Structures are given as C-alpha cells and as structure tokens.
Amino acid sequence: xxxxxxxxxxxxxxxxxxxxxxxxxxxxxxxxxxxxxxxxxxxxxxxxxxxxxxxxxxxxxxxxxxxxxxxxxxxxxxxxxxxxxxxxxxxxxxxxxxxxxxxxxxxxxxxxxxxxxxxxxxxxxxxxxxxxxxxxxxxxxxxxxxxxxxxxxxxxxxxxxxxxxxxxxxxxxxxxxxxxxxxxxxxxxxxxxxxxxxxxxxxxxxxxxxxxxxxxxxxxxxxxxxxxxxxxxxxxxxxxxxxxxxxxxxxxxxxxxxxxxxxxxxxxxxxxxxxxxxxxxxxxxxxxxxxxxxxxxxxxxxxxxxxxxxxxxxxxxxxxxxxxxxxxxxxxxxxxxxxxxxxxxxxxxxxxxxxxxxxxxxxxxxxxxxxxxxxxxxxxx
Amino acid sequence: xxxxxxxxxxxxxxxxxxxxxxxxxxxxxxxxxxxxxxxxxxxxxxxxxxxxxxxxxxxxxxxxxxxxxxxxxxxxxxxxxxxxxxxxxxxxxxxxxxxxxxxxxxxxxxxxxxxxxxxxxxxxxxxxxxxxxxxxxxxxxxxxxxxxxxxxxxxxxxxxxxxxxxxxxxxxxxxxxxxxxxxxxxxxxxxxxxxxxxxxxxxxxxxxxxxxxxxxxxxxxxxxxxxxxxxxxxxxxxxxxxxxxxxxxxxxxxxxxxxxxxxxxxxxxxxxxxxxxxxxxxxxxxxxxxxxxxxxxxxxxxxxxxxxxxxxxxxxxxxxxxxxxxxxxxxxxxxxxxxxxxxxxxxxxxxxxxxxxxxxxxxxxxxxxxxxxxxxxxxxx
Numbered sequence: 001x002x003x004x005x006x007x008x009x010x011x012x013x014x015x016x017x018x019x020x021x022x023x024x025x026x027x028x029x030x031x032x033x034x035x036x037x038x039x040x041x042x043x044x045x046x047x048x049x050x051x052x053x054x055x056x057x058x059x060x061x062x063x064x065x066x067x068x069x070x071x072x073x074x075x076x077x078x079x080x081x082x083x084x085x086x087x088x089x090x091x092x093x094x095x096x097x098x099x100x101x102x103x104x105x106x107x108x109x110x111x112x113x114x115x116x117x118x119x120x121x122x123x124x125x126x127x128x129x130x131x132x133x134x135x136x137x138x139x140x141x142x143x144x145x146x147x148x149x150x151x152x153x154x155x156x157x158x159x160x161x162x163x164x165x166x167x168x169x170x171x172x173x174x175x176x177x178x179x180x181x182x183x184x185x186x187x188x189x190x191x192x193x194x195x196x197x198x199x200x201x202x203x204x205x206x207x208x209x210x211x212x213x214x215x216x217x218x219x220x221x222x223x224x225x226x227x228x229x230x231x232x233x234x235x236x237x238x239x240x241x242x243x244x245x246x247x248x249x250x251x252x253x254x255x256x257x258x259x260x261x262x263x264x265x266x267x268x269x270x271x272x273x274x275x276x277x278x279x280x281x282x283x284x285x286x287x288x289x290x291x292x293x294x295x296x297x298x299x300x301x302x303x304x305x306x307x308x309x310x311x312x313x314x315x316x317x318x319x320x321x322x323x324x325x326x327x328x329x330x331x332x333x334x335x336x337x338x339x340x341x342x343x344x345x346x347x348x349x350x351x352x353x354x355x356x357x358x359x360x361x362x363x364x365x366x367x368x369x370x371x372x373x374x375x376x377x378x379x380x381x
Numbered sequence: 382x383x384x385x386x387x388x389x390x391x392x393x394x395x396x397x398x399x400x401x402x403x404x405x406x407x408x409x410x411x412x413x414x415x416x417x418x419x420x421x422x423x424x425x426x427x428x429x430x431x432x433x434x435x436x437x438x439x440x441x442x443x444x445x446x447x448x449x450x451x452x453x454x455x456x457x458x459x460x461x462x463x464x465x466x467x468x469x470x471x472x473x474x475x476x477x478x479x480x481x482x483x484x485x486x487x488x489x490x491x492x493x494x495x496x497x498x499x500x501x502x503x504x505x506x507x508x509x510x511x512x513x514x515x516x517x518x519x520x521x522x523x524x525x526x527x528x529x530x531x532x533x534x535x536x537x538x539x540x541x542x543x544x545x546x547x548x549x550x551x552x553x554x555x556x557x558x559x560x561x562x563x564x565x566x567x568x569x570x571x572x573x574x575x576x577x578x579x580x581x582x583x584x585x586x587x588x589x590x591x592x593x594x595x596x597x598x599x600x601x602x603x604x605x606x607x608x609x610x611x612x613x614x615x616x617x618x619x620x621x622x623x624x625x626x627x628x629x630x631x632x633x634x635x636x637x638x639x640x641x642x643x644x645x646x647x648x649x650x651x652x653x654x655x656x657x658x659x660x661x662x663x664x665x666x667x668x669x670x671x672x673x674x675x676x677x678x679x680x681x682x683x684x685x686x687x688x689x690x691x692x693x694x695x696x697x698x699x700x701x702x703x704x705x706x707x708x709x710x711x712x713x714x715x716x717x718x719x720x721x722x723x724x725x726x727x728x729x730x731x732x733x734x735x736x737x738x739x740x741x742x743x744x745x746x747x748x749x750x751x752x753x754x755x756x757x758x759x760x761x762x
Contacts, residue, residue, distance in 0.1 A: 054435055057470035057471060060470055060471055061470055063474070064473065064474050064475065064477075068477050068478075071478075072477060072478075089438035089441055089442055090438060090441055092442075092445065093444070093445050093474070093475065094445065094474065094475035094478065094479065096445075097449075097452075097453075097475065097478045097482060097484065098475065098478050100478065100482060101478060101481060103478065
C-alpha cells in the first residue's frame with residue numbers, strides 16, 4: 001500500500017506582505033502530477049491546509065480546485081486533518097459529503113476513535129486540539145499539557161486497535177524525540193507544547209504536520225513531511241519535500257522523498273550594493289527568487305531598495321549589517337561586566353546599553369517576575 | 382413533482398446585538414420535520430443561506446448540520462444558490478462533492494446555463510451577481526443594471542431551454558411587478574437594482590429569494606417564499622412561511638404555504654410603563670418574545686429598561702413616543718408653508734425646522750443636484 005504524506009500547505013499565507021498563492025498553485029500542480037504518476041492509494045495531509053482560520057477567498061478556491069483534482073479527477077482517496085492554523089469548524093463544513101468519494105476530512109477531534117481504512121491500512125486521525133479541549137472531551141481532569149492530551153487520546157485509540165493490522169497515525173503536533181534530537185529534556189518542563197515521540201510507538205508510521213522541515217526529528221517511524229514551501233527566511237536552508245511511503249503488510253515501510261520546485265526559491269544573499277549590482281553577479285543569481293538581502297555597506301546609501309529591485313524584483317526584506325556603534329556597545333558591555341551585581345541590575349544595565357528606551361519601573365517589575373519564575377523552575381529540577 | 386421553496390435563512394444573523402442562531406436552529410428543525418412529512422422531490426433554497434460573507438462558526442455548523450439532515454438523512458435533493466449576503470467563493474467550497482448525493486449548490490454564476498434536473502423538472506439556477514460581473518462574464522457591454530443583467534442571462538438560458546418541459550427559475554433578486562404592485566414605474570429609473578417580473582415569463586415557476594415577505598409581489602408564477610424568520614421590526618407584521626409547490630407535467634402548479642413557529646415571535650408593543658408592567662397585561666402577552674417597546678410616558682422615567690426587562694426578558698429595542706416639541710414643529714411647518722419659494726429654499730426651511738443642524742452650503746449643493754436630477758428624470762418620461 002502506497003500513500004503520500006504531506007502537510008503544512010498554509011494556503012493563503014502572506015510572507016512579508018506578499019501572498020504566496022501563485023507559488024502554492026504552481027507547486028500544488030506539481031504535487032498533482034506526482035499523484036498522477038505515482039498513483040498512490042491515498043494522499044495524507046497532516047494539517048494546516050490553510051494559513052489562518054479565515055483564509056482569503058483565493059485560498060479557498062485553490063484548496064477546492066486541488067482537492068477536486070486529486071480526489072475526483074485522479075480518483076485518489078484523501079485523508080486530511082486540521083492543524084492549529086485551520087478553523088476546525090470552518091474546515092469541517094461538508095466533510096460528511098466528501099466521504100462519498102473517499103475524501104476523509106477530520107476537522108474536529110471527537111470521541112470516535114475508529115480509523116479511516118484505506119486498502120487494508122488503518123489511519124487514526126487526530127486533528128490539532130488544545131489540551132483543554134481534550135480534557136473536556138474525555139472528561140479527564142488530569143490532562144493539562146499537550147503531552148498528557150496526546151497520551152490520553154492514544155490510550156483511547158489503543159483500546160480499539162488491532163495490532164496485527166497496519167496502523168498509521170495522522171497528527172498535527174510539536175513532537176520531539178528520536179535518535180539524534182537532544183531536546184527531549186524540554187519535555188519535562190511544565191506547560192510545554194511538546195509531545196514525546198515515544199507516545200507513537202503503537203503505530204507503524206506516524207504522519208505529522210506542524211514543524212516545517214522533514215529533518216525536524218530523526219526518528220524511524222515518526223516523521224514530518226515538511227511544509228509545501230519555505231514560509232519564512234528561517235526556513236531558507238530547509239529541504240522541502242513530500243514523502244511517498246510504501247508500507248508492507250507487516251508494517252515495514254520505505255520512503256521516497258520527492259522535491260517540489262517552486263518557481264521562485266526563498267533565499268538570503270549578501271554583499272555590498274556595488275557587488276550585488278554587478279551584472280556578472282546578477283547573471284549568476286536566480287534574480288527572480290524571493291530574497292532577503294543583507295547589505296555590507298557602511299554609512300549612508302541612497303535608495304538601496306529602489307536600485308536593488310531593478311535587478312532583484314522580488315526582494316522581501318532588506319537589511320544593513322549590524323551597526324558599528326551597536327557592535328562597539330556590545331563589546332563595551334562585555335568588558336564592563338562585573339560579578340557582584342544582582343541579576344535584575346545586570347539586566348537593567350544590559351537593557352539600557354542595548355536599547356534607546358529607559359528601563360521603567362513597570363519593565364523592571366515584569367523582569368523581576370520572569371527571573372523569579374526561571375529560578376523556581378531551575379530549583380524544581 | 383413536489384418541491385419546497387424557501388430562501389433567506391440568514392444564518393449567523395445578529396438582530397439588535399442578539400444572535401438568532403438558536404431561533405434559527407429551532408425553526409430549521411421544524412423545517413426538517415416538514416421535509417420528513419411532505420417527502421418532497423427537492424428542497425430549493427433561493428439564496429442568503431448565511432447572513433454575511435464570513436459567518437460565525439456556529440452558523441457554519443448549523444448549516445452543515447441542517448443540510449446533512451435534509452440531504453443525507455432524509456435523502457432529499459437540494460437545489461441552492463448564493464444570495465447577496467453569501468460569499469459565493471466560500472459557499473462554493475465542496476460543491477463538486479455535494480452533487481454525489483444530489484445536493485446542487487451554485488455559488489457563482491458561470492457560463493453554464495444547463496439546468497439541474499430533478500424528477501423531470503429543470504431548475505435553472507442563477508445566484509446573485511452584480512451587473513458588472515454579468516457584463517464581464519457575457520462580454521456584453523450593454524449590461525449596466527440588474528434588469529439588463531437578468532435579461533441577458535435569461536436570454537442565454539432560453540437558447541438552451543426546451544419549452545415542452547417543466548422549467549423552474551431559481552434566483553435571488555429584487556423583483557417588482559405582478560398584478561397588484563404599483564411599483565413597476567420604479568423600473569424605468571436608471572441604475573435601479575430592480576428586475577421586472579415579466580422577464581421570468583419563460584418559466585412555469587420562479588422561486589425567488591431576497592425580499593423577506595411572501596407577499597412582496599403578487600404574481601401568479603413569480604414568487605418569494607419569505608425569509609425563515611422575522612429579521613427586523615419592519616418585518617414584525619409579515620407572514621413567514623415556506624412554500625410546498627406541487628407542479629404538474631404541463632407546468633400547472635399548486636402551492637401550500639407552511640408556517641414555521643419560532644419559539645419567540647418578533648413584535649412591537651406599546652403603552653405607558655405602568656400599563657406594560659400591569660400583571661394582567663404581562664400575563665396576556667407572550668412576554669418571552671423579541672420586543673420593540675414604545676413607551677407613551679412623558680417626562681423623565683427612571684431606568685425603564687431595567688424595569689421592563691424583568692417582565693419582558695427579550696426586549697431588543699426600547700423607544701419613547703415622539704417628542705411633543707418635534708410634533709409641534711411639524712405642525713407649525715405645515716401651517717407656514719407658502720407657495721412662492723423655490724424648491725431648494727423650501728427644502729432649506731424644512732431642513733432647519735426638522736433638525737437641529739444648519740443647512741450648510743455643502744448640503745445645499747448636494748440637494749440642488751438631487752432636485753436637478755429628479756427634474757431631468759421627470760422630463761424624460
């Protein structure tokens with residue numbers, strides 16, 4: 001049985017004031033082509049189909065168009081859940097009708113823990129939900145964190161599960177753990193939004209959405225597909241892919257990652273204005289890409305954005321390298337650092353050297369509370 | 382063939398700050414009961430399913446629930462269009478899937494003029510659209526008014542129509558005309574939003590939405606069903622109903638109107654505070670109704686709303702009878718009216734006597750233009 005695992009489409013996303021709809025349409029058409037060629041038994045979308053609870057109408061139309069293409073025209077079953085960016089109620093509209101053509105959309109968590117069954121594989125679908133919602137749903141007052149909520153939900157699922165069958169979990173959560181990640185420690189901190197990967201042990205494969213990189217965790221069976229596109233410059237160096245998962249009767253699976261190519265990449269470049277405007281440099285660059293440009297020039301430059309836009313039409317963000325004065329301030333701060341001051345006084349010094357605002361009594365109060373909370377937490381460990 | 386004609390559900394409607402959702406749910410459950418008993422071949426909803434383009438999630442859930450009940454549970458085909466209050470794009474989401482179970486939802490006008498066919502009857506569905514949209518859709522530069530847009534659309538439909546069959550039009554528009562209406566004259570006024578009833582002559586029955594009363598026009602074949610509920614005090618005296626239409630093979634039809642009973646009516650009552658708080662009066666009233674109360678008392682009253690709310694918990698609007706001084710002003714104006722003044726001077730007198738504002742040069746300019754346009758129009762007739 002073969003399915004495609006994707007997530008985090010974020011249709012209707014605005015990046016630095018630019019709607020990504022056309023990029024998304026382009027990449028989703030490539031996605032549909034992969035579906036056409038691979039002929040999977042299902043497409044699994046692990047949440048955040050939209051970027052916000054009330055998406056722009058162009059995003060609504062694009063989602064409708066693409067799901068129609070995949071589900072009706074290509075006759076491919078779809079298993080989808082809502083993520084934290086979707087409105088579970090709005091996304092749910094019509095889902096009872098969608099099932100007729102094997103489009104299984106679970107917008108809201110409910111007390112039905114039976115799976116969607118496609119070609120002998122059970123898909124257990126758990127849309128994103130706040131712990132409070134799960135606490136109320138299950139009538140379980142011990143549920144306060146995402147970890148506890150997920151544990152309780154999987155406990156319910158396990159009661160219904162036949163372990164001799166192939167079971168796949170579809171979820172949208174901030175999952176930590178796995179072979180190389182060193183972040184498990186964070187889980188022990190109260191109130192964290194994280195969920196431990198070990199919870200998904202009952203499943204042969206866990207198809208996640210929420211984190212935007214397929215490398216977000218390194219785990220054998222618990223996986224993020226990565227988002228459809230790069231949605232911020234912090235993702236500029238991330239791979240983006242969809243996963244074609246072929247799963248055997250015993251639950252063993254293999255993965256082939258397919259890369260979708262947006263017309264315009266999202267990248268960071270840097271240099272002086274002169275270097276960046278050098279025709280040989282422009283020729284080497286994919287000048288149409290969405291760019292964050294860091295200028296190395298010092299002192300005043302006249303209309304750098306205007307000049308750069310002529311060569312690089314899709315600059316989303318332009319910044320100057322850190323100011324010399326700020327740099328010197330920082331260095332000065334390091335030298336003046338003394339050992340005897342209280343934390344709050346040290347912070348007050350730091351604040352006044354790093355900003356031009358005054359460190360008011362109100363700010364001091366807030367910071368004192370933060371320091372106290374941090375101490376308490378450190379003591380509890 | 383039997384179908385139910387309804388329209389103007391306006392789910393998500395706020396009346397004087399109160400969401401009507403619970404009233405709507407109550408009445409829609411009665412509606413579903415009528416469907417269950419009458420077993421019609423179709424339910425026709427002629428637009429304004431929602432009250433606004435982005436309805437609250439409770440309205441989205443209610444619509445989903447009711448359409449599911451009617452279409453899936455009661456296995457009744459639904460023919461629906463969007464009205465001017467709906468967002469055609471948002472309402473359209475999923476409509477391709479809905480068709481599987483004979484739920485035909487047309488959110489956006491397009492160049493497909495073929496009908497939805499249910500049990501031998503053709504339903505030609507034309508959602509609400511601005512004339513500009515139709516102008517562009519048909520590439521017909523002569524379309525400027527709603528009258529011209531509807532004429533052009535029906536022209537297209539007529540080309541495809543088989544007049545030997547039974548043809549029903551489903552639309553959402555401000556239609557005037559018919560036996561008793563004297564408002565046809567308005568149609569000749571340029572730029573009006575109205576459409577003449579005579580345009581629908583090719584159809585055996587025209588199921589309209591937009592005006593909220595079944596008595597809005599008195600025409601043999603062109604009909605409004607009326608809205609689901611009373612949605613403003615101006616509708617307090619309107620009948621509200623749904624129409625059960627039984628149509629014969631030749632196109633002859635009979636109508637049975639069914640009245641849905643909201644838990645709370647919307648009514649206007651009046652009297653002095655003392656009269657209204659008299660226990661015998663309260664007992665006679667349906668005190669839980671949504672009320673607009675007009676108080677006859679003169680002079681100061683302390684906290685009338687607080688006192689009235691104790692007896693009438695769902696007052697939506699409270700007002701005092703028109704002030705004596707205003708009344709005297711009006712009477713005085715009538716007496717001083719002279720014959721020799723120009724229209725604009727007469728209006729200036731009227732304005733200053735009826736309001737406390739001054740009739741500024743700017744206001745005079747606007748009024749002069751209005752008078753001039755009115756004269757021009759009168760001359761053209």
